[in-house]
Amino acid sequence: MAKKKNMEEVASDGSRAISKFHISDVLIIVFIVILCATCVLPFWHVLVKSISGNGAVMAKEVFFWPKDLSFEAYTKVFADASMVRSMGYSVIVTLIFTILGMVVCTCAAYPLSKKRLKGKGFFTFVLMVPMYFTAGMIPSYLLMNDLNLLDTMWVLILPLIYSPYNMLVMKTYFQSSIPDSLEESAFLDGATNLQILFKIVLPLSKPIIATLSLFYAVGRWNAYGDNMYYIKKDSLRLIQYKLYLLVQGAEASIATSLGDVGGASNTTTPEVLQAACIMFVTIPIVIIYPFVQKYFVKGAMVGAVKG
Amino acid sequence: MANEKSAATVKVRTKTTWKNALKRDWQLYLLLLVPVALVVIFSYAAYPGLRMAFMNYKPAKGYAGSEWVGFDIFVKIFKDADFVRALKNSIVFNLLDLLVGFPMPIILALMLNELKFLKFKKVTQTILYLPHFLSWAIIGSVAYTMFRPSSGLVNIIMMDMGWITEGIPFLTEKYHWAITYLLIGVWQNMGWGTILYLAAITSINGELYEAAIIDGANRWQKMWHVTLPGIRGTIVTLLIMNLGRVMGSNLERLMAFDNTQVRDFQYQLAIYIYQKGLGNGKFSQGTAVGLFQSLVGVVLVLLSDKIAKALGEEGLL
Numbered sequence: 001m002a003k004k005k006n007m008e009e010v011a012s013d014g015s016r017a018i019s020k021f022h023i024s025d026v027l028i029i030v031f032i033v034i035l036c037a038t039c040v041l042p043f044w045h046v047l048v049k050s051i052s053g054n055g056a057v058m059a060k061e062v063f064f065w066p067k068d069l070s071f072e073a074y075t076k077v078f079a080d081a082s083m084v085r086s087m088g089y090s091v092i093v094t095l096i097f098t099i100l101g102m103v104v105c106t107c108a109a110y111p112l113s114k115k116r117l118k119g120k121g122f123f124t125f126v127l128m129v130p131m132y133f134t135a136g137m138i139p140s141y142l143l144m145n146d147l148n149l150l151d152t153m154w155v156l157i158l159p160l161i162y163s164p165y166n167m168l169v170m171k172t173y174f175q176s177s178i179p180d181s182l183e184e185s186a187f188l189d190g191a192t193n194l195q196i197l198f199k200i201v202l203p204l205s206k207p208i209i210a211t212l213s214l215f216y217a218v219g220r221w222n223a224y225g226d227n228m229y230y231i232k233k234d235s236l237r238l239i240q241y242k243l244y245l246l247v248q249g250a251e252a253s254i255a256t257s258l259g260d261v262g263g264a265s266n267t268t269t270p271e272v273l274q275a276a277c278i279m280f281v282t283i284p285i286v287i288i289y290p291f292v293q294k295y296f297v298k299g300a301m302v303g304a305v306k307g
Numbered sequence: 308m309a310n311e312k313s314a315a316t317v318k319v320r321t322k323t324t325w326k327n328a329l330k331r332d333w334q335l336y337l338l339l340l341v342p343v344a345l346v347v348i349f350s351y352a353a354y355p356g357l358r359m360a361f362m363n364y365k366p367a368k369g370y371a372g373s374e375w376v377g378f379d380i381f382v383k384i385f386k387d388a389d390f391v392r393a394l395k396n397s398i399v400f401n402l403l404d405l406l407v408g409f410p411m412p413i414i415l416a417l418m419l420n421e422l423k424f425l426k427f428k429k430v431t432q433t434i435l436y437l438p439h440f441l442s443w444a445i446i447g448s449v450a451y452t453m454f455r456p457s458s459g460l461v462n463i464i465m466m467d468m469g470w471i472t473e474g475i476p477f478l479t480e481k482y483h484w485a486i487t488y489l490l491i492g493v494w495q496n497m498g499w500g501t502i503l504y505l506a507a508i509t510s511i512n513g514e515l516y517e518a519a520i521i522d523g524a525n526r527w528q529k530m531w532h533v534t535l536p537g538i539r540g541t542i543v544t545l546l547i548m549n550l551g552r553v554m555g556s557n558l559e560r561l562m563a564f565d566n567t568q569v570r571d572f573q574y575q576l577a578i579y580i581y582q583k584g585l586g587n588g589k590f591s592q593g594t595a596v597g598l599f600q601s602l603v604g605v606v607l608v609l610l611s612d613k614i615a616k617a618l619g620e621e622g623l624l
Contacts, residue, residue, distance in 0.1 A: 024526055028418050029427075035415070036434045038494060042449050045460050049452070060463045108342035111335035118328035123339055130350035132605060136597025138584050139356025143349070159349040162342045193334040222442035225559045229585055240444040247448035248565065271458060278448050282441065289440055293433055296440075300502050 043282065050074070050275035057272050073276035082234070083242065083280065090239040093156055094220045101161040101216040102209065108162065109170035110197055131164035137229065144230055155230045156238070160220070166212050169302050173208040174201065211299035214292050221285065243281045247274065360595035366588065380595045390596060393579035396572055400489070401553045408493045409549060412500025413542065417530050419501060420508050435498025447563025450491055454478045476568075484569040492560070503545065504538055511537035543620040551608035554600050576600055 044064060049057055053068025061067055077083055111117055112124055134140075140159070141150075149155040178201055186196050202209070224241040231237065237245075329336065355370075360380055364373045384390045415435070422428040438446065453460050456474030465471045477487045515533045524532065558577040565573055576596060584593015615621075 022526070025421070025423070028421050032415075032418055032422070032431050032435075035497070036431050039434050039437050039498070042453050042460075046449055046452050060458065063460065063464070104342050104345060107338040107340075111332070111339045114332075114335065116323075117332060117335060118323055118325060123343065127342055127346060130346055132608075133601055134350065135353035135357055136594060136601065137580050138590050138593040138597060139353040139359065141585060142356055142590070143353045147348070158345070162345040162349075167342070193332060218440060222440075223559070224442065224444055225562075228558075228562070229581060240442045243448060244444040244563065247444070247451060248562075271452075274448070275452065278445065278452070282445050282449075285440060286437075289437060290433060293436060293440075296436075297502055300499075301506055 043286070046275045046278050046282075050272060050279045052272065054272055073272045074280070076273060077276050077280050083239075083277070085235070086237055086239045086242050087280070089153075089236070090221065093153060093238065094217050097157045097161060097220040098213050098216040100157065101163065101166070102213055104162045105166050105170050105212060105216075106197075106202070108167045109174060110201065112167070113171045113174035127162075127167065128164050130162075141229060149230075151231055151233050151236065153236060156220070156226060160226075161216075163216070163219075166215055169215075169299060170205075170208055170212060172302055173205060177208075178204055207295070207298065208302070211295040211302075214295050215299055218285075218296075239281050243277060246277055357594060357598055359591045360598045362591060364591045364594075366590065380591045381599070384592050384595055384599075387592070389574070389583060390579060390592075392571075393574050393576045393596075397554065397556050397575040400485070400572070400575060401555070403485075403489055404492055405549055405553065407489055408496060409546065411493050411497045413504055413538075415497050416501040416504035416508065416538075417534060419505060420534065421526065421530075432498065432501075435501070437498070438495045439499035443557075443559040443563040446491065446495060447560075450487070450564070451478060454487060478564060479566060479568045481569045481572045484564070485572050488564050488572075491564075500545075503541055507538040507541040508534055540621050543615050547608060547611045547615055550611040551604050553607060554603040 041064070048064060048066045049062050050073055051069055051071060052062045052066045053070050056062050056067035108127055112120060112127070114120070117123075135143075144150050144155050144159070149158070182200055183196050186200055191199070222240060224238055224244060227236075227238045227241040228244075323331070358370065359373075361375060361377060362370070362373045363376050363380075364370070419428060419432065422431070451459070454462070454475075454477035456462055456476050456479060459474065459477070461477070462471070462474035466474065475483060477483050511534065515537070516529060519529045519533050554576070556575040556577040558581055561573055561575055561578055580593045580596050583589050584596065
């Protein structure tokens with residue numbers, strides 16, 4: 001009875017708080033709105049710039065609304081075969097990476113989630129060491145060289161598809177969300193471990209599969225360091241690395257694959273073209289982001305539970 | 308049936324021999340082979356390469372033909388002005404990152420927690436998490452669009468307002484660069500960093516707040532005396548994890564903000580390893596620096612964990 005009263009007090013306190021609006025509430029809201037603006041306006045500005053006319057941009061008249069609306073820059077980006085191909089290539093690499101990553105992650109997490117597994121401690125140790133200690137860039141580079149993986153697509157995939165962190169998240173999920181009794185009864189009915197995995201565990205693990213697939217996909221999509229030092233071939237460059245080169249090149253002079261396109265017909269300034277390239281790379285992620293964001297939050301929380 | 312079940316449970320719980328374990332769980336071991344093979348091929352196989360740090364490694368001669376030099380390489384790198392500069396920059400920038408970057412998510416989480424309109428809270432959170440999902444290539448290129456001295460948006464606006472007559476070299480003069488680089492780092496992580504704190508805040512016992520209200524605490528006092536102590540464990544854990552990174556450096560982030568005017572500060576350990584070690588073929592030196600970096604990282608984590616435990620916190624390990 002006393003408890004119930006307490007709860008009522010909380011509720012009434014909550015509703016009272018809404019009706020009373022302090023100056024501090026305003027301050028907090030202003031503070032947060034400003035921070036949100038810093039997350040949105042820069043991208044909005046680049047977007048606006050990318051669809052503005054060249055003259056207006058040169059005259060520094062473009063702020064947060066397009067002037068002399070023109071999609072010429074995008075026409076050029078899409079006409080540039082190397083940009084479009086690189087985008088397609090990045091999508092393919094990300095897809096293969098994500099699928100293989102999930103397979104490997106399950107192969108590691110499912111056996112290790114079983115308390116009864118003999119040698120579990122040993123296998124866990126073997127699979128966790130790489131999280132805390134890596135050999136570093138140069139030994140890895142020489143290893144990739146020895147494995148004949150340099151300058152191939154696979155160097156962007158194979159070394160990273162096993163992720164100790166993702167494995168921990170999945171293992172934690174299996175242990176905490178799938179009732180042991182369910183598996184035990186299937187076991188007694190004569191199901192094999194693999195049958196239990198495919199028929200019981202995986203169908204019950206859809207949320208974590210979604211989350212981890214996204215971890216894998218976004219991680220691969222955004223990374224370009226390995227692309228930078230493992231791959232010299234132009235045709236194997238990920239879109240992120242192309243963007244990096246484009247903007248870095250532009251700091252000195254516009255000298256990229258798109259440079260001659262922009263330079264030949266002096267109608268689009270490199271700046272507008274650059275903005276279009278930035279958007280070309282940014283828009284895909286911004287479009288899917290609102291839909292997948294909640295899975296990330298969930299994953300981050302599961303990952304925080306100590307393994 | 309009931310008997311069978313209990314018998315099976317007992318069998319599972321008693322110590323099984325390898326023969327029985329393999330018979331029962333061979334499929335599980337088969338699955339494990341895949342990740343184990345991958346870590347052996349791609350992680351463990353790289354560890355022997357670490358001996359380069361104790362050799363005068365010449366790629367043409369290979370490991371067998373190169374001579375062992377003990378700790379000479381380490382002596383050499385500590386005499387190398389480039390390394391000392393990279394080390395100094397790494398430590399200074401990482402400490403500054405920690406100093407300005409670590410409190411921000413805590414402050415932001417406390418503020419978000421005070422928001423009363425749930426819809427508004429949800430939308431702002433979604434927006435604030437966004438920078439975490441963009442690559443450093445995107446962030447770097449947007450930053451240049453915003454901060455170029457003559458054509459960057461921020462400078463154009465400030466000039467139009469008459470606040471400045473000449474563009475501020477936010478990213479092209481080293482001290483300005485340092486501040487911009489650090490603030491962008493804070494900005495990138497501030498929203499995402501709140502997640503664990505917000506989760507910790509929701510698990511604080513509501514009765515504590517009620518007691519505080521009865522005692523006449525105002526909003527800020529509640530924050531200071533109830534919320535902050537309530538998330539202290541999370542703060543300590545994350546602090547330990549971050550301390551381990553004081554020696555690390557993010558190559559992609561540094562490269563995204565690279566330009567010739569700021570190399571004095573931008574030259575950090577990851578850049579040293581990439582450019583001098585890999586680019587100039589100084590494999591032994593690059594390996595030694597990498598080894599130094601990861602060992603210091605491991606030691607720092609262990610040390611801060613010890614300290615946290617000595618202070619009565621839960622620690623990480």
